[in-house]
Amino acid sequence: xxxxxxDFIIFFIIFxxxxxIVKNREFQxxxxxxxxxxxxxxSSNYLIVLLLYTTIWDFYLGKAIYAANSVKKKKxxxxxxxxxxxxxxxxxxYADFAITQFNVLGHQFNVAEQIPLLNLALPIAIxxxxxxxxxxxxxxxxxxxxxxxxxxxxxxxVAFFPQLVAGPILRAGHFLPQLRQKLENFQTNAALRQILIxxxxxxxxxxxxTLGFFKKxxxxxxxxxxxxxxxxxxxxxxxxxxxxxxIAFGIQIYGDFSGYSDIALGAxxxxxxxxxxxxxxxxxATSPSDFWRRWxxxxxxxxxxxxxxxxxxxxxxxxxxxxxxxxxxxxxxxWHGAAWNFVVWGLLHGAYLAIHKVLVDLFPGAAKNxxxxxxxxxxxxxxxxxYLVFLTWISFRVQNFDHxxxxxxxxxxxxxxxxxxxxxxxxxxxxxxxxxMFIILHVISYKKQNLPERISNFKxxxxxxxxxxxxxAILFFFDGNPEDFIYFKx
Amino acid sequence: MNLKIVVCVSIALLSSLVAIxxxxxxxxxxxxxxxxxxxxxxxxxxxDMVLLLGASHVGQxxxxxxxxIVSETYDNFVVYNLAYNGDNPQKRFSSMVKILxxxxxxxxxxxxYRDFESKTLIENDWLRPDQLVGYILQIDTTPFQxxxxxxxxxxxxxxVNDDELFASRRQMTIPNTPFFPYHEDQLxxxxxxxxxNMAGTTEGAGLFVETPEKTRQLVYLKKMxxxxxxxxxxxxxxxxxxxxxxLADLPDTSKTNxxxxxxxxxxxxxxxxxxxxxxxxxxxxxxNTDHVAYNKMSMVYSEDIAQxxxxxxxx
Numbered sequence: 001x002x003x004x005x006x007d008f009i010i011f012f013i014i015f016x017x018x019x020x021i022v023k024n025r026e027f028q029x030x031x032x033x034x035x036x037x038x039x040x041x042x043s044s045n046y047l048i049v050l051l052l053y054t055t056i057w058d059f060y061l062g063k064a065i066y067a068a069n070s071v072k073k074k075k076x077x078x079x080x081x082x083x084x085x086x087x088x089x090x091x092x093x094y095a096d097f098a099i100t101q102f103n104v105l106g107h108q109f110n111v112a113e114q115i116p117l118l119n120l121a122l123p124i125a126i127x128x129x130x131x132x133x134x135x136x137x138x139x140x141x142x143x144x145x146x147x148x149x150x151x152x153x154x155x156x157x158v159a160f161f162p163q164l165v166a167g168p169i170l171r172a173g174h175f176l177p178q179l180r181q182k183l184e185n186f187q188t189n190a191a192l193r194q195i196l197i198x199x200x201x202x203x204x205x206x207x208x209x210t211l212g213f214f215k216k217x218x219x220x221x222x223x224x225x226x227x228x229x230x231x232x233x234x235x236x237x238x239x240x241x242x243x244x245x246x247i248a249f250g251i252q253i254y255g256d257f258s259g260y261s262d263i264a265l266g267a268x269x270x271x272x273x274x275x276x277x278x279x280x281x282x283x284x285a286t287s288p289s290d291f292w293r294r295w296x297x298x299x300x301x302x303x304x305x306x307x308x309x310x311x312x313x314x315x316x317x318x319x320x321x322x323x324x325x326x327x328x329x330x331x332x333x334x335w336h337g338a339a340w341n342f343v344v345w346g347l348l349h350g351a352y353l354a355i356h357k358v359l360v361d362l363f364p365g366a367a368k369n370x371x372x373x374x375x376x377x378x379x380x381x382x383x384x385x386x387y388l389v390f391l392t393w394i395s396f397r398v399q400n401f402d403h404x405x406x407x408x409x410x411x412x413x414x415x416x417x418x419x420x421x422x423x424x425x426x427x428x429x430x431x432x433x434x435x436x437m438f439i440i441l442h443v444i445s446y447k448k449q450n451l452p453e454r455i456s457n458f459k460x461x462x463x464x465x466x467x468x469x470x471x472x473a474i475l476f477f478f479d480g481n482p483e484d485f486i487y488f489k490x
Numbered sequence: 491m492n493l494k495i496v497v498c499v500s501i502a503l504l505s506s507l508v509a510i511x512x513x514x515x516x517x518x519x520x521x522x523x524x525x526x527x528x529x530x531x532x533x534x535x536x537x538d539m540v541l542l543l544g545a546s547h548v549g550q551x552x553x554x555x556x557x558x559i560v561s562e563t564y565d566n567f568v569v570y571n572l573a574y575n576g577d578n579p580q581k582r583f584s585s586m587v588k589i590l591x592x593x594x595x596x597x598x599x600x601x602x603y604r605d606f607e608s609k610t611l612i613e614n615d616w617l618r619p620d621q622l623v624g625y626i627l628q629i630d631t632t633p634f635q636x637x638x639x640x641x642x643x644x645x646x647x648x649x650v651n652d653d654e655l656f657a658s659r660r661q662m663t664i665p666n667t668p669f670f671p672y673h674e675d676q677l678x679x680x681x682x683x684x685x686x687n688m689a690g691t692t693e694g695a696g697l698f699v700e701t702p703e704k705t706r707q708l709v710y711l712k713k714m715x716x717x718x719x720x721x722x723x724x725x726x727x728x729x730x731x732x733x734x735x736x737l738a739d740l741p742d743t744s745k746t747n748x749x750x751x752x753x754x755x756x757x758x759x760x761x762x763x764x765x766x767x768x769x770x771x772x773x774x775x776x777x778n779t780d781h782v783a784y785n786k787m788s789m790v791y792s793e794d795i796a797q798x799x800x801x802x803x804x805x
Contacts, residue, residue: 199492206499222639233691430643460498467502475510480637 001042002485003263004217011039012267016197019271025192029179032156032195032271039161040125047123050088051159057084058133059154062140062147074141081137089130092123097338125165127335129158131302136172138306145173153179160275162267166260166487168278168298178273195271203463204456205270210470211452212262216485217474219438220255223248226431230424231398234407238417241424242410246390248431249397251438254283256486257296262452281446283389286381288352291389299335303328322357326350336396341404344395352388510638517641521574521669528572528668529588537568539592540799543582544600547730548573549670550781552792557666559796564803567595574669578605579710586717596802597718598795599711602730602767602780603740603748606699606707664784672784679783682774685735692779694732694739699747702754715759724802727755728764731791734771736779764798766791 001008015035019028041048061081068074096117103114136157139145148154157175180190230237230245237245261278268275278298285291292300304313308328314321326347333346359366371377391411398404425432445451455466518526540560542548553571560567572589579601582589589597662672702708718725729752737745748767756763770782770791777783782791 199495202492202495206495232693232696235691460494464498464502467499468505471502471506472509475506475638476513476642477639478637479639 001039003260004213004485007042011035011042016270019195020197023194025194028195029152029156029192033152033159036156036159036161036164040159040164044124047121050092050123050126051129054085054088054129054133055155055158056151057081058137058158059147059151062137062154063149065137065140066147078137078141082134085130085134085137089126092120092126094334094338095120128167128169129164131169131299132158132172135169135302135306139172145176148172148176160268160273162264163275166257166264166485167296168261168264168276169302170275170298174276175273193272197270198272200456201269201272204452205266205268206467207452207456207463208262208266208269210266210467211455212259212264212266213474214259214470215255215262216259218255218470218477219434220252220259221479222434222477223252223255223431223438226424226428227252227397229428231394231403231407234398234403234410236420237407237410238420239410239414240416240418240421242394242407243390244421244424245397245407246393246411248435249393250283250390251435253393253396253486254279255438260485260487281442283386283442284382284446285385285389286378287385288349288356288388291385292349292353299332303332307331318361322354325353325357329353339399340401341395341397341399344404345392348392348395513645514638514641517645519637519641520644520671524669525574525585525588529585529591532592533568533570535568537566538595540567540569540596540598540803541589541592541594542569542571542573542598542600542795543577543589544573544730545577545602545604546573546575546670547602547781548577548600549575549667549672550676550777550784550791551795552784552789553664553666555789555792556796556799559793560799560803563800567799567803569666569799571667572669573600573667579707579714583710583714586714590717590721590723594723596799597723597725598798598802599714599725599727600730601711601727602732603694603697603699603744604780605711606705606748606751607697676777676781677784678777679774679785679787680776680778682772682776685733685776685779688779689735689738692733692736692739694736694744694779695741697744698741699744699751701747702751705747705751708751708754711755712759715755715761719760724805726762726764726798726802728795728798729767730780731766731770731782732768733776733779734768737768737771762798762802764794766794769794 001011015031018031022028022031037048037051040051044051058081061077061084065074065077065081068077099115099117106114136145136147136154140147148157153176156179157170157172160170160175163170179193181193227245227249230241231249234242234245258279265275265277276298278296280294280297282291282295285294308324311324311327312320313324316324327350329346329350330343331346333342333344333349336342336345366372369377372381391408394407394411395404398407448454455463458466542551542553542556548571551571551573553569556571557569560569664670664672699705715725729748752763752765755761773790775782775785775788775790777785782788
């Protein structure tokens with residue numbers, strides 16, 4: 001079920017009304033689980049079986065790992081769990097990609113036989129719920145959490161509908177205790193927490209959801225036509241047009257993904273459940289590592305805690321640290337999709353992080369340098385970082401390899417032609433105006449921290465006017481054909 | 491839950507909904523407006539109607555020329571071209587009742603690759619809750635198609651009047667073609683050499699068509715054929731012509747699957763199918779890579795469609 005459809009609004013209103021009326025805790029939790037499964041089933045139908053499989057597989061393996069009395073046994077069970085999870089992910093998401101590469105390789109060696117593609121449907125959200133579950137298992141293995149005794153609690157953790165499809169990626173240690181009254185160590189003997197819709201949470205949640213819809217439906221969806229027009233075939237376009245496309249796509253993907261996250265956070269908050277933030281003004285990052293502290297935070301911290309640390313992190317030699325950074329970002333790129341453009345995207349970010357680390361290691365005092373500490377220095381750092389980040393958006397957006405290399409080359413080596421750029425702006429005036437509006441609002445939201453909280457503290461009349469204006473902006477510029485969230489396909 | 495908050499949200503939601511509904515009623519979508527006008531007051535005629543249906547590739551036909559040719563043999567026929575931009579079988583199916591009310595004798599439907607793009611995959615309809623109601627009641631649950639953005643931008647254009655901000659292109663209407671506005675660039679023939687230079691950059695390069703069983707639009711096309719047959723309306727399909735550059739850009743799988751779709755329709759339905767996809771692919775008659783120009787030098791396309799009508803009328 002897409003958030004930006006009337007179906008979701010109706011679903012959510014019915015769900016909230018039921019939760020508000022029926023106070024029985026058992027019922028509320030079972031209803032939350034059923035609603036989450038319904039939400040998933042609505043758009044994935046029979047593929048819900050995979051979600052159930054992941055839930056049951058890791059619930060029992062988690063318990064087995066905890067109960068195992070030897071390290072060897074724990075490790076064997078961990079590997080079993082990982083094989084089950086990654087096997088599922090690999091089979092459904094990467095099998096055809098692997099077969100294609102195998103066929104291409106075979107062709108190079110004049111092998112006439114081609115392995116037929118499986119043409120499997122990509123299960124929605126598989127990358128997200130697999131990561132939830134893997135995180136839970138590794139936390140148990142590391143002794144950081146004890147497994148929950150309640151299958152229902154675990155199933156809610158894996159399938160919690162606000163974040164099920166596109167995150168943020170939850171951590172069991174953070175989420176599971178919230179389902180119980182005593183916020184400590186999965187006390188399943190402790191009574192279930194009653195889901196109370198509190199006024200402060202409700203108001204803030206609605207504000208966040210409204211802003212999320214605004215980002216997605218007003219900004220992202222209205223910039224999309226220009227992005228599609230530029231990147232459908234960028235061959236022959238001049239440098240500034242490519243840059244315009246890269247910036248537009250940067251706005252689109254931010255509006256799309258952070259909009260989704262805001263809706264998810266808001267919906268969870270209304271239920272009194274806190275899920276981690278996923279974005280923190282990423283386009284004001286002053287370095288590549290700063291960018292990853294601000295962009296898709298739940299993924300970057302997941303990769304850091306479960307992959308980077310497992311590889312040795314920065315505890316080994318410097319070259320090994322750089323290698324680890326590249327590996328993590330390579331896999332992070334591949335996580336987004338089984339295509340070479342995502343690999344390029346990941347590797348570029350890996351290279352940025354590694355080079356940044358090299359520079360920090362070589363010039364440890366640079367950050368304290370007078371220039372970099374000044375306003376001009378910060379603006380300079382932001383511009384350089386964002387120039388590099390927007391270069392990677394080209395590889396994220398353009399799948400065709402020839403098109404991608406052409407566009408990236410044009411982005412790096414400027415040709416100073418403006419004819420095509422002007423033509424694109426003239427034929428896409430509305431998206432262009434939307435882009436400018438986004439930049440202005442983005443700067444305002446950067447300067448005024450905690451904007452959703454500030455808005456939710458408005459007096460009722462002002463708050464109603466705010467909601468009305470935003471809703472009208474969304475409705476009046478809705479093109480009747482809702483675009484999918486970009487991260488749905490991951 | 492605080493009643494005050496619920497009231498605030500309800501007021502915001504209701505007032506914005508009322509505003510958009512009012513705005514839409516005052517400024518209807520130009521296409522919807524044209525359709526409402528046409529269907530609510532269909533042209534009075536004692537002649538039998540022949541309807542041309544499809545998207546922009548059908549819109550480029552010269553209805554006047556077709557009428558001339560058809561009336562030479564059958565002066566009791568009048569041809570209307572009801573093509574509009576962005577049409578597809580699913581959208582067209584939603585206006586079936588209105589089309590049937592016109593009591594046409596012959597329907598000529600133009601289809602193309604775009605109609606079957608893979609973004610409209612079929613997904614076991616009966617298994618999906620959102621499709622279940624429609625499946626049980628055997629009704630179409632496709633949401634009502636509206637495009638407030640189009641109306642809003644049009645209103646802004648009207649408000650700023652001669653200002654170039656969001657200015658739309660000049661357009662004109664052609665007799666018997668009520669839903670399809672013509673822009674100047676649709677009338678001009680672009681030399682083949684110039685079109686050939688677009689190789690690798692046409693829309694065809696990224697157009698993917700799935701196999702028949704995965705294509706939702708095919709379901710609607712078949713439903714439509716069945717409804718026309720049940721109402722004793724003759725129907726002929728033709729695949730719209732494309733320029734060689736566009737055809738060369740199309741992925742092979744799309745070509746194969748499009749052929750399978752055509753075969754599927756031809757085998758399972760009593761309908762004549764005319765394949766014009768590559769018939770004019772090398773001729774110098776194109777406005778762009780996928781539209782024959784509306785031009786007196788491009789009449790061959792309209793003449794062929796007139797022959798389809800004559801063939802159907804003679805059966």
